[in-house]
Amino acid sequence: MAGKNAFYAQSGGVTAVINASAAGIIETARKNSDKIAKVYAGRNGIIGALTEDLIDTSEDSAAAISALRHTPSGGFGSCRYKLKGIEQNRREYERLIEVFKAHDIGYFFYNGGGDSADTCLKVSQISDTLGYPIQAIHVPKTVDNDLPITDCCPGFGSVAKYIAVSTREASFDVASMSKTSTKVFVLEVMGRHAGWIAAAGGLASSKDCEIPIVILFPEITFNKEKFLAKVDGYVKKYGYCSVVVSEGVQGEDGKFLADQGLRDAFGHAQLGGVAPVVANIVKDGLGLKYHWSVADYLQRAARHIASKTDVEQAYAMGEAAVEFAVAGHNSVMPTIDRQSNSPYSWKVGMAKLSDVANVEKMMPENFISEDGFGITDACREYLAPLIAGEDYPPYKDGLPDYVRLKNVAVGKKLDDFKL
Amino acid sequence: MAGKNAFYAQSGGVTAVINASAAGIIETARKNSDKIAKVYAGRNGIIGALTEDLIDTSEDSAAAISALRHTPSGGFGSCRYKLKGIEQNRREYERLIEVFKAHDIGYFFYNGGGDSADTCLKVSQISDTLGYPIQAIHVPKTVDNDLPITDCCPGFGSVAKYIAVSTREASFDVASMSKTSTKVFVLEVMGRHAGWIAAAGGLASSKDCEIPIVILFPEITFNKEKFLAKVDGYVKKYGYCSVVVSEGVQGEDGKFLADQGLRDAFGHAQLGGVAPVVANIVKDGLGLKYHWSVADYLQRAARHIASKTDVEQAYAMGEAAVEFAVAGHNSVMPTIDRQSNSPYSWKVGMAKLSDVANVEKMMPENFISEDGFGITDACREYLAPLIAGEDYPPYKDGLPDYVRLKNVAVGKKLDDFKL
Numbered sequence: 001m002a003g004k005n006a007f008y009a010q011s012g013g014v015t016a017v018i019n020a021s022a023a024g025i026i027e028t029a030r031k032n033s034d035k036i037a038k039v040y041a042g043r044n045g046i047i048g049a050l051t052e053d054l055i056d057t058s059e060d061s062a063a064a065i066s067a068l069r070h071t072p073s074g075g076f077g078s079c080r081y082k083l084k085g086i087e088q089n090r091r092e093y094e095r096l097i098e099v100f101k102a103h104d105i106g107y108f109f110y111n112g113g114g115d116s117a118d119t120c121l122k123v124s125q126i127s128d129t130l131g132y133p134i135q136a137i138h139v140p141k142t143v144d145n146d147l148p149i150t151d152c153c154p155g156f157g158s159v160a161k162y163i164a165v166s167t168r169e170a171s172f173d174v175a176s177m178s179k180t181s182t183k184v185f186v187l188e189v190m191g192r193h194a195g196w197i198a199a200a201g202g203l204a205s206s207k208d209c210e211i212p213i214v215i216l217f218p219e220i221t222f223n224k225e226k227f228l229a230k231v232d233g234y235v236k237k238y239g240y241c242s243v244v245v246s247e248g249v250q251g252e253d254g255k256f257l258a259d260q261g262l263r264d265a266f267g268h269a270q271l272g273g274v275a276p277v278v279a280n281i282v283k284d285g286l287g288l289k290y291h292w293s294v295a296d297y298l299q300r301a302a303r304h305i306a307s308k309t310d311v312e313q314a315y316a317m318g319e320a321a322v323e324f325a326v327a328g329h330n331s332v333m334p335t336i337d338r339q340s341n342s343p344y345s346w347k348v349g350m351a352k353l354s355d356v357a358n359v360e361k362m363m364p365e366n367f368i369s370e371d372g373f374g375i376t377d378a379c380r381e382y383l384a385p386l387i388a389g390e391d392y393p394p395y396k397d398g399l400p401d402y403v404r405l406k407n408v409a410v411g412k413k414l415d416d417f418k419l
Numbered sequence: 420m421a422g423k424n425a426f427y428a429q430s431g432g433v434t435a436v437i438n439a440s441a442a443g444i445i446e447t448a449r450k451n452s453d454k455i456a457k458v459y460a461g462r463n464g465i466i467g468a469l470t471e472d473l474i475d476t477s478e479d480s481a482a483a484i485s486a487l488r489h490t491p492s493g494g495f496g497s498c499r500y501k502l503k504g505i506e507q508n509r510r511e512y513e514r515l516i517e518v519f520k521a522h523d524i525g526y527f528f529y530n531g532g533g534d535s536a537d538t539c540l541k542v543s544q545i546s547d548t549l550g551y552p553i554q555a556i557h558v559p560k561t562v563d564n565d566l567p568i569t570d571c572c573p574g575f576g577s578v579a580k581y582i583a584v585s586t587r588e589a590s591f592d593v594a595s596m597s598k599t600s601t602k603v604f605v606l607e608v609m610g611r612h613a614g615w616i617a618a619a620g621g622l623a624s625s626k627d628c629e630i631p632i633v634i635l636f637p638e639i640t641f642n643k644e645k646f647l648a649k650v651d652g653y654v655k656k657y658g659y660c661s662v663v664v665s666e667g668v669q670g671e672d673g674k675f676l677a678d679q680g681l682r683d684a685f686g687h688a689q690l691g692g693v694a695p696v697v698a699n700i701v702k703d704g705l706g707l708k709y710h711w712s713v714a715d716y717l718q719r720a721a722r723h724i725a726s727k728t729d730v731e732q733a734y735a736m737g738e739a740a741v742e743f744a745v746a747g748h749n750s751v752m753p754t755i756d757r758q759s760n761s762p763y764s765w766k767v768g769m770a771k772l773s774d775v776a777n778v779e780k781m782m783p784e785n786f787i788s789e790d791g792f793g794i795t796d797a798c799r800e801y802l803a804p805l806i807a808g809e810d811y812p813p814y815k816d817g818l819p820d821y822v823r824l825k826n827v828a829v830g831k832k833l834d835d836f837k838l
Contacts, residue, residue, distance in 0.1 A: 014595045044598035073591035079599040164818055169491055169720035172821060176433045176493035179463035180500055185716055203818065273695065275713070294694075296712035297604055301588035304724055307817065387817035398726065398806035399583055399622065402591060 002037035004106025006325070007049060008057075009042035010074040010141075011112030011119075015155030016162075016303040017314035018141050019068040019075045021111050024318020025139070026057050026065045035326040040103060040410055044077035046110075046119065050092060050419060052099050052412050059408035067403035069315060070393035072303035075405050081419075083119045086126065095417050096123065097132045102413040107135050107325045111318075113142035113153070117333065118357040124331035137321040138333035138353055141314070143300045145196040148359040149351040150335035152386055154317055155300070157310030160200035161387035162302040163189050163244070166295065167204035171211045171242045174291065178240035184231060184282050185242045186292040188275035190299060192248035194363050195219050197299070201244030202375035203383055212238045213374070216278065218248030219363060220372040222257050228285040230373050235288060245278050304400050308389025313346070320348045344385030421456035423525025425744070426468060427476075428461035429493040429560075430531030430538075434574030435581075435722040436733035437560050438494045440530050442487040443737020444558070445476050449484075454745040459522060459829055463496035465529075465538065469511060469838060471518050471831050478827035486822035488734060489812035491722035494824050500838075502538045505545065514836050515542065516551045521832040526554050526744045530737075532561035532572070536752065537776040543750035556740040557752040557772055560733070562719045564615040567778040568770040569754035571805055573736055574719070576729030579619035580806035581721040582608050582663070585714065586623035590630045590661045593710065597659035603650060603701050604661045605711040607694035609718060611667035613782050614638050616718070620663030621794035622802055631657045632793070635697065637667030638782065639791040641676050647704040649792050654707060664697050723819050727808025732765070739767045763804030 008025055010018055022041075029036040041055040042048025048055070055076055057065070068075050086093050099105070110120040117138045124136035140147050145156035167187060174185040191197040195217035205211035212234035216222060234241035249257045258274035275292040282290050313336050320334035333356050337349035367379035375383075393400040427444055429437055441460075448455040460474040461467025467474070474495055476484070487494050505512050518524070529539040536557045543555035559566050564575035586606060593604040610616040614636035624630035631653035635641060653660035668676045677693035694711040701709050732755050739753035752775050756768035786798035794802075812819040 010595070014592055047598060071591070072588055074595035077598055078595045080596070081599055161817055165723055166717050166721075168818060168821070169722060170716040172490070172492035173433055173716045173720040176429070176497045177499070179466065179496055180498040187717075206816065206818070209818075209821070209823065273711075273713075276692065291715050292692075292713065293715035293717050294692075294711065294713045295717070296710050297589040297592045298585050298606075298712050298714070298717075301592040302585075303588060304584055384816060389817065390811070390814055392809070392811070395809055397625065397803060398580055398808065399587055399625070399628075402587070402628070404628065 002033060003035040005038045005040055005104050006036050006107035006109060007040050007042065007100065007105045008109040009045045009049060009111065010076055010078040011045045011110060011116040012078060012080060013143065013300065014074040014078050015141060015143050015300050016072040016158040016306045017154050017311050018111060019071045019073065020311050020314035021139050021141060021154060021318035022075055023065055023068040024315040025109055025322055028319045028322035032322060032326050036107060036322070040105065041076040043407065045079035045081065046083065047079045047081055047419065049099055050095055051417055052414050054103060054410040055407045056410045060405045064403050064405055069311065070303065071402040072301045076407065082115050083122065086122060093122065093126050094130065097126060097130045098414060100134055101132055103410065106133065109137050109139055109321050111139040111141050113144065114147060114358070114360060117147065117353060121331060121353040121357040124353060135325050135330040137325050137329065138356065139317050139321045140333055140335070143190060143197065144194060146194055146360045148356055148361045151338040151346065152336055154310060154314035156196060157307035157386035158302065159190070159197055159299050160383060161307040162299045162305050163197055163200045163295065164203040164387055165305055167201040167213065167242055167244055168209070168211065170293065171204060171213070174240045174242065181289055182291050183235050183240050183288045184290040186275045186279045186290060187242065187244050188273050188294040189244060189246055191218060191246045193218060193360070195246050196363055198244050198246040199363065199367060199375050199379055200383060200387070203380065203387060212241045214241060214243045215373055215375065216243065216245040216249045217368055217372065218246045218250065219368060222249050222251050224281060224285070230371070231282060232286055243278060245274050247274055249274060303393055306391050307387045308391040309386055311391045316348055324350065341381045341385065344388065421452060422454040424457045424459055424523050425455050425526035425528060426459050426461065426519065426524045427528040428464045428468060428530065429495055429497040430464045430529060430535040431497060431499060432562065432719065433493040433497050434560060434562050434719050435491040435577040435725045436573050436730050437530060438487040438490045438492065439730050439733035440558050440560060440573060440737035441494055442484055443734040444528055444741055445484050447738045447741035451741060451745050455526060455741070459524065460495040462826065464498035464500065465502065466498045466500055466838065468515055468518055470836055471833050473522060473829040474826045475829045479824045483822050483824055488730065489722065490821040491720045495826065501534050502541065505541060512541065512545050513549060516545060516549045517833060519553055520551055522829065525552065528556050528558055528740050530558040530560050532563065533566060533777065533779060536566065536772060540750060540772040540776045543772060554744050554749040556744050556748065557775065558736050558740045559752055559754070562609060562616065563613060565613055565779045567775055567780045570757040570765065571755055573729060573733035575615060576726035576805035577721065578609070578616055578718050579802060580726040581718045581724050582616055582619045582714065583622040583806055584724055586620045586632065586661055586663055587628070587630065589712065590623060590632070593659045593661065600708055601710050602654050602659050602707045603709040605694045605698045605709060606661065606663050607692050607713040608663060608665055610637060610665045612637060612779070614665050615782055617663050617665040618782065618786060618794050618798055619802060619806070622799065622806065631660045633660060633662045634792055634794065635662065635664040635668045636787055636791065637665045637669065638787060641668050641670050643700060643704070647700070649790070650701060651705055662697060664693050666693055668693055722812055725810050726806045727810040728805055730810045735767055743769065760800045760804065763807065
């Protein structure tokens with residue numbers, strides 16, 4: 001006899017590998033069909049649960065679910081919607097339980113970052129207070145790499161690889177042009193609070209492929225004079241220089257460097273990125289020709305250059321979440337436990353959600369070089385294995401053959417619910 | 420007995436595959452060592468010839484030269500330096516001939532776009548007027564895809580593939596987020612005069628993977644109302660929309676849309692891209708949340724996702740250039756002659772430089788859809804084979820293992836020359 005159904009939802013910003021976790025969950029659930037009947041996915045994340053907009057993943061073939069492993073983005077839709085505390089909005093939690101009851105759901109798999117871990121913790125706690133048993137397992141995902149306990153977060157390794165590869169490629173380009181044209185290339189990357197992604201730009205330079213790279217971390221207050229001196233020194237020595245700047249870099253006034261109060265010709269406020277600001281500082285301060293790029297979504301969606309390590313870990317987290325659930329665990333999150341750097345080895349661990357929720361892991365201070373513009377050997381040792389290996393998607397007509405699921409809706413049994 | 424030496428130079432903006440042409444030239448010259456003694460490369464393009472800063476490519480191993488095929492950028496350095504006409508600056512041409520004489524150079528291979536073709540033509544003509552025999556062969560290269568006669572230009576196919584892949588990936592991302600967050604994604608691409616690269620964004624949408632994409636071509640004057648209506652319609656139908664905008668899009672006032680007269684808080688002029696301008700128009704006009712990205716150098720340096728067709732054609736152009744030279748041709752350029760679309764087939768052709776120089780090939784009008792925001796089937800048929808196939812570079816420690824040549828200088832025999 002089959003067990004209860006499972007609910008799965010994707011939460012927050014999507015990544016190149018969050019669907020690999022989804023594949024891990026659904027495929028492992030299918031292998032445990034004696035314990036888990038069906039996996040219902042929330043259409044657009046937790047909103048799908050609240051509005052009873054569930055997707056019956058059993059309507060999609062084994063081939064389609066397997067193709068999730070090589071497809072970026074959130075195959076069931078994600079959302080930015082944070083449940084309040086039970087005290088502030090008990091109605092939403094009660095609604096969740098109503099939907100779980102109506103669809104015989106006994107497992108709650110929530111795939112997201114820090115905020116989602118907190119939601120997952122709360123759901124795990126209401127099974128007692130609201131008298132409906134549910135096992136809530138969090139599946140780690142965030143390009144920000146800021147979840148505690150786990151050594152790294154699925155999604156980060158692929159962004160890191162994209163940024164490292166792109167920085168190397170663009171640096172080769174600017175080096176070629178530097179004699180008579182562009183001398184400084186500026187790449188803006190994600191990471192508002194922590195410099196994990198910016199740090200990955202430093203991997204573009206290696207012992208056998210030295211590249212002058214200045215990294216602007218959100219952890220380090222921007223100092224124009226020191227920055228210009230660093231760039232000037234590199235350009236004098238190498239003829240060119242690359243700058244990797246985190247979107248979260250702040251000036252001495254505590255404001256984001258990106259927030260320059262830009263106005264158009266009519267005086268309307270305009271939102272720009274930090275890359276053009278830094279490029280203008282280089283031009284004004286040193287008179288050098290520059291180019292700049294803003295990677296934005298391209299970096300986190302770039303499944304075509306995903307890290308094999310990252311894909312494997314993302315899948316393993318989904319797989320482990322289901323194994324934890326069928327083993328009877330509740331209120332936990334599978335983790336990536338690093339065993340050694342070289343050769344890199346890791347195994348799946350388990351963390352209590354109460355130790356994960358509301359804890360942000362910052363980058364260690366000893367990962368940033370003394371002058372504040374580069375990464376240390378300790379940082380390299382940490383990052384290097386996370387970008388290792390390629391895991392190319394299949395191609396059709398020159399383009400990655402990403403899957404779109406049927407996403408067949410489960411019949412509604414309840415009244416409408418207003419968010 | 421060995422023949423004369425050859426000179427090779429890379430010119431203008433570099434690409435993901437210009438080094439593949441270099442590999443084609445050097446490897447084919449090595450196979451014809453009875454006709455061509457050594458290949459000397461100009462360090463930083465034609466400047467290397469003028470300043471007698473020559474690189475002896477025979478100092479690099481067969482493995483290193485072969486690795487050029489998978490290495491982006493200009494392995495010998497490029498430059499933006501346009502020789503004036505012989506009438507305006509006879510001294511530069513005379514200097515070239517002096518350097519060629521001093522180093523027994525009988526072949527001139529110039530790897531570049533339209534301006535370079537013109538320079539190459541002039542060099543081919545001075546062999547008569549200055550009494551020194553030299554065979555000048557142009558090797559086509561430009562991401563702008565604007566050289567005449569040849570069906571396409573090496574470098575373009577790989578940029579097109581990068582933009583098509585990136586647009587598809589980012590579109591999957593924004594589709595996932597659109598329920599509660601970002602609904603419009605804007606990607607800025609190169610192409611100041613012609614919309615070839617912007618058009619490639621349209622390939623991201625295909626029959627089996629439909630994506631709502633609005634393309635802003637430099638050929639079409641930007642009309643805010645029509646643009647907003649198009650985006651609004653797509654967002655209402657699909658829930659999201661991607662916009663691919665060429666850096667060269669102009670408004671009805673004839674000014675670049677990117678040139679919005681931006682000023683910072685102190686009133687200083689700031690250079691921004693066109694992507695944030697378009698994103699702000701979407702926000703102001705429709706109130707939709709957006710993200711934007713500027714690909715810049717990333718698009719033309721992205722050897723990691725190069726088109727196999729493009730790599731093969733780039734190599735073939737270098738190979739053919741040497742074959743033309745040893746067969747006695749002068750003042751010509753190898754071309755890519757399309758034989759059929761499906762299955763795609765092409766062969767190497769030959770164009771007279773006098774037919775190539777100073778002719779810019781624009782995108783045919785029937786490649787842009789009637790409303791001005793998309794590509795036609797004719798455009799798809801043209802573009803599709805150019806992005807076909809993958810040609811991954813080797814990786815080491817998670818990063819592409821791109822080669823850096825030794826670039827050993829040839830001993831100088833002449834007095835210094837002031838540019």
